[in-house]
Amino acid sequence: MFLHTLSRSTRAVTATAALAAATLALSACGGGGGGGSTGGGDGSITIFNGATGTITENFNPFSTTALQPTLGVIFEPLYYYNLAADVDPEPLLATDFSWNDDGTQLTITTRDDVTWSDGEPFTAEDVAFTFNLIQQTPALNTGGIAATAEATDDTTAVLTFPETSFMQEPQVLGNQAIVPEHIWKDVADPTTEVNSDPVGTGAFAVKSFSAQSYVLESNPDYWGGEPKLKQVRYVSLDNADAASASLVAGDVDWMSAFLPGLEDIIKGNQDISYVNTPALTTVMVACANADLGCEGPQTDPAVRQAIYHALNRDQLNNLAGGGFAAPASPTMLLPDRDKKWIADPDQVSIPQAADTDTAAQILDDAGWTAGSDGIRSKDGQRLSLTIQTVTGWSDYISLNDAMTQQLADVGIELKPSQVSWNEWSAAQTGGTFQLSLDSIGLGASSNPYFVYNKFYATDNTVPVGESASAGNASRFSDPTVDAALETARSTSDEAVQQEAYAQIQSVITEQFPYIPIYTNSMLTEFNTSRATGWPTAEDTYAMPASWKSWDNGQVLKTITPVG
Amino acid sequence: MRYFLQKLGFYAVALWAALTINFVIPRLMPGDPVDIMLSKLATKGPVSPATREAVEALLGADSSASWWQQYVDYLHALVTGDLGTSVAYFPAGVGEIIGQTLPWTVGLIGLSTVLSFVIGVGLGTFAGWKRGSWLDNLIPFTTMLQSVPYFWLALLLLFLFGSVWSVFPLNGGYDVWTYAGPELSWGFVGSVIQHGALPALTIVISSIGGWMLGMRNMMVSTLSEDYIVTAEAKGLRPARIRMAYAARNAVLPSVSGFAISLGFVVAGSIVTEAVFSYPGVGSALLMAVNSNDYALMQGVFLVITLSVLGANLIVDLLYGLIDPRTRART
Numbered sequence: 001m002f003l004h005t006l007s008r009s010t011r012a013v014t015a016t017a018a019l020a021a022a023t024l025a026l027s028a029c030g031g032g033g034g035g036g037s038t039g040g041g042d043g044s045i046t047i048f049n050g051a052t053g054t055i056t057e058n059f060n061p062f063s064t065t066a067l068q069p070t071l072g073v074i075f076e077p078l079y080y081y082n083l084a085a086d087v088d089p090e091p092l093l094a095t096d097f098s099w100n101d102d103g104t105q106l107t108i109t110t111r112d113d114v115t116w117s118d119g120e121p122f123t124a125e126d127v128a129f130t131f132n133l134i135q136q137t138p139a140l141n142t143g144g145i146a147a148t149a150e151a152t153d154d155t156t157a158v159l160t161f162p163e164t165s166f167m168q169e170p171q172v173l174g175n176q177a178i179v180p181e182h183i184w185k186d187v188a189d190p191t192t193e194v195n196s197d198p199v200g201t202g203a204f205a206v207k208s209f210s211a212q213s214y215v216l217e218s219n220p221d222y223w224g225g226e227p228k229l230k231q232v233r234y235v236s237l238d239n240a241d242a243a244s245a246s247l248v249a250g251d252v253d254w255m256s257a258f259l260p261g262l263e264d265i266i267k268g269n270q271d272i273s274y275v276n277t278p279a280l281t282t283v284m285v286a287c288a289n290a291d292l293g294c295e296g297p298q299t300d301p302a303v304r305q306a307i308y309h310a311l312n313r314d315q316l317n318n319l320a321g322g323g324f325a326a327p328a329s330p331t332m333l334l335p336d337r338d339k340k341w342i343a344d345p346d347q348v349s350i351p352q353a354a355d356t357d358t359a360a361q362i363l364d365d366a367g368w369t370a371g372s373d374g375i376r377s378k379d380g381q382r383l384s385l386t387i388q389t390v391t392g393w394s395d396y397i398s399l400n401d402a403m404t405q406q407l408a409d410v411g412i413e414l415k416p417s418q419v420s421w422n423e424w425s426a427a428q429t430g431g432t433f434q435l436s437l438d439s440i441g442l443g444a445s446s447n448p449y450f451v452y453n454k455f456y457a458t459d460n461t462v463p464v465g466e467s468a469s470a471g472n473a474s475r476f477s478d479p480t481v482d483a484a485l486e487t488a489r490s491t492s493d494e495a496v497q498q499e500a501y502a503q504i505q506s507v508i509t510e511q512f513p514y515i516p517i518y519t520n521s522m523l524t525e526f527n528t529s530r531a532t533g534w535p536t537a538e539d540t541y542a543m544p545a546s547w548k549s550w551d552n553g554q555v556l557k558t559i560t561p562v563g
Numbered sequence: 564m565r566y567f568l569q570k571l572g573f574y575a576v577a578l579w580a581a582l583t584i585n586f587v588i589p590r591l592m593p594g595d596p597v598d599i600m601l602s603k604l605a606t607k608g609p610v611s612p613a614t615r616e617a618v619e620a621l622l623g624a625d626s627s628a629s630w631w632q633q634y635v636d637y638l639h640a641l642v643t644g645d646l647g648t649s650v651a652y653f654p655a656g657v658g659e660i661i662g663q664t665l666p667w668t669v670g671l672i673g674l675s676t677v678l679s680f681v682i683g684v685g686l687g688t689f690a691g692w693k694r695g696s697w698l699d700n701l702i703p704f705t706t707m708l709q710s711v712p713y714f715w716l717a718l719l720l721l722f723l724f725g726s727v728w729s730v731f732p733l734n735g736g737y738d739v740w741t742y743a744g745p746e747l748s749w750g751f752v753g754s755v756i757q758h759g760a761l762p763a764l765t766i767v768i769s770s771i772g773g774w775m776l777g778m779r780n781m782m783v784s785t786l787s788e789d790y791i792v793t794a795e796a797k798g799l800r801p802a803r804i805r806m807a808y809a810a811r812n813a814v815l816p817s818v819s820g821f822a823i824s825l826g827f828v829v830a831g832s833i834v835t836e837a838v839f840s841y842p843g844v845g846s847a848l849l850m851a852v853n854s855n856d857y858a859l860m861q862g863v864f865l866v867i868t869l870s871v872l873g874a875n876l877i878v879d880l881l882y883g884l885i886d887p888r889t890r891a892r893t
Contacts, residue, residue: 053846053849
């Protein structure tokens with residue numbers, strides 16, 4: 001998402017999309033340039049993961065600004081959670097785990113044949129050390145992990161939580177890199193440590209670093225066997241145009257960005273392929289809760305329902321999504337991956353055509369009557385809504401324009417506004433907006449708890465004017481949802497959880513504090529002449545996006561260099 | 564002496580005003596760094612309420628201190644040479660980022676500004692000397708190039724010379740595929756020149772017109788002065804009249820213009836660096852603005868302020884050398 005954001009925002013600075021497309025099409029016809037790339041057959045690939053400008057060295061796995069391959073490629077978690085598919089977590093540094101009955105104690109069995117890249121053996125002591133360090137250092141605890149840990153023998157670590165914590169499982173197992181105790185116990189200040197010579201258990205280790213690029217090389221002693229890929233280079237490019245030109249020239253082998261005219265590039269260059277793994281739902285966030293200070297017609301649930309029904313999503317996908325977007329689910333889960341969690345089969349995906357009759361009926365029933373200019377009003381309030389998006393996010397801007405026309409058909413006036421990313425973000429977390437375009441999804445695991453808790457829980461919201469950075473920007477609050485979340489949180493029984501989520505789904509598909517539009521495309525482009533074995537639409541063994549931290553590690557140890 | 568002190572006093576006040584504005588403006592922008600960092604974190608994974616506390620602890624709680632306190636701290640830190648810690652590039656210091664990026668910008672933009680000044684003024688001198696020659700016809704053409712939006716020209720040249728003909732590399736400051744980092748070797752220097760050539764070319768092309776036009780017109784009006792006629796009557800060599808009598812006087816307005824453009828070398832590099840993915844201060848500033856990185860923004864603005872004031876000071880002094888009339892006024 002970071003890359004997506006960056007590439008979209010910088011697009012505006014540099015160029016018109018038309019020129020970019022022309023650049024791509026023409027250079028593709030020219031046989032792919034050749035650029036300054038060496039390589040081919042030397043077992044190395046080059047990755048653009050969204051890094052722009054100067055790269056600063058930071059391989060500290062606790063740091064929020066660590067270089068992306070720090071997590072998953074150099075350091076590993078206990079388990080790998082694949083958010084691209086409905087599969088069980090894959091064991092990495094752990095081989096087994098179990099909870100006690102009330103969810104306060106997690107016993108982890110660690111792998112016994114792992115060594116750190118400096119040759120020292122990896123043990124359960126390292127696992128215990130890592131979690132204790134986090135617990136003792138609030139500034140490191142970005143995941144909110146409250147466990148204290150103890151290693152009972154070389155391969156067993158026991159984590160003790162102060163309260164029922166089943167839902168901490170993916171955070172603890174899949175989202176925390178384990179660090180070597182023998183090195184980190186001597187680190188003076190782990191919050192500002194840049195860890196320039198990182199010792200990890202991952203399949204790759206740092207070879208060289210500079211402010212413009214850095215190189216990782218394969219770890220010959222990796223517990224899973226040395227990767228076939230010998231060398232990985234990460235480069236920094238300032239914008240999407242530079243990235244796409246580099247892809248076509250063969251300078252970059254792996255990147256993720258929405259490229260205008262992608263089909264033309266593929267046609268002209270047989271070495272380049274792409275995979276589309278939609279995973280984030282594009283939504284209109286509505287400031288929905290008048291009790292917490294939201295103002296405007298969107299605080300009326302009928303208005304949000306009407307918008308939901310009035311959108312022609314096929315048209316939106318063609319006009320704004322480049323045809324790459326997939327249907328979303330009104331339950332805010334992913335139609336393919338999360339089918340088992342969606343209670344009502346009718347709610348697996350949204351009908352793609354507009355249902356203007358239903359929309360008009362809902363508004364009529366709620367007392368919104370059409371005025372002389374075709375726009376409805378109620379008690380003197382015009383049904384006119386402002387929707388904000390970020391300057392330069394061209395697909396969202398087209399989305400707003402198309403929706404303005406579609407909603408006018410049912411008597412809703414939509415007024416798009418474009419603001420800077422900072423302003424957009426500040427308005428959304430502060431609640432000073434009516435509608436806002438954003439994308440949501442990608443929790444700690446595919447369990448719906450993470451999406452529902454973050455975006456719908458009363459605990460995660462605050463009155464307008466305060467910063468709702470915990471996630472619930474809509475200020476949505478509903479006792480049924482809160483109770484169901486409590487139920488889901490206190491059990492590891494999937495059947496009980498399913499029932500709780502069904503209750504949540506019935507509320508949110510009536511209320512629509514977030515109005516789903518579509519599951520946005522996530523396009524990743526590869527150069528297959530340098531390496532093969534990339535994730536495909538059929539085999540999503542990892543999320544293919546080049547900016548996705550843990551998944552990167554899985555991809556890099558799976559792909560095979562050509563030649 | 565009084566004149567000198569006056570000048571110095573003016574520069575001191577200007578510096579203080581610039582530093583104060585520098586302090587105020589980033590704080591008037593929407594959003595605060597903690598929220599920005601959280602929003603960026605949220606796009607990568609779940610963010611819990613504890614995350615907010617963690618990030619606040621990480622960045623230090625001084626965002627809640629009073630403005631006055633922050634202002635005093637800010638000035639005190641500047642005096643002691645501490646530019647603060649960057650949020651966007653945490654945990655790197657602002658000084659470190661500027662140290663890494665400034666040489667690239669000064670090298671590329673500085674050199675091409677000097678180059679376009681020298682070439683422009685040189686061509687202008689000859690165009691004014693020989694009015695109506697072919698050089699005169701070059702002027703409308705170069706002015707047209709100057710009026711074309713810079714980023715468009717840069718993209719066009721990048722497209723032609725980078726993508727279509729592959730003469731120049733598409734991006735970066737040097738060949739990152741061959742060199743692991745900056746090093747002292749001819750190959751590396753060559754690579755830097757090769758990567759800097761196209762961005763430099765675009766800057767020269769787009770700014771040469773102004774220098775040329777200004778110099779040419781000043782030459783024309785200087786050539787009608789009596790002392791030129793006197794010099795010709797004395798039978799001096801034309802080359803001497805051209806350089807020592809005409810050009811030396813005609814170049815004065817261009818020199819003050821040059822001071823201003825030298826001062827803006829750092830500020831003016833953003834678009835160039837964005838188009839060519841050049842690793843300079845401009846891209847660091849862009850990143851800082853996007854992340855509400857006050858410390859880095861202030862650091863870059865400080866460099867810009869110092870370079871504008873410094874360049875002006877130098878030209879004030881230089882002026883005394885080339886124009887004896889300013890020296891006489893004490």
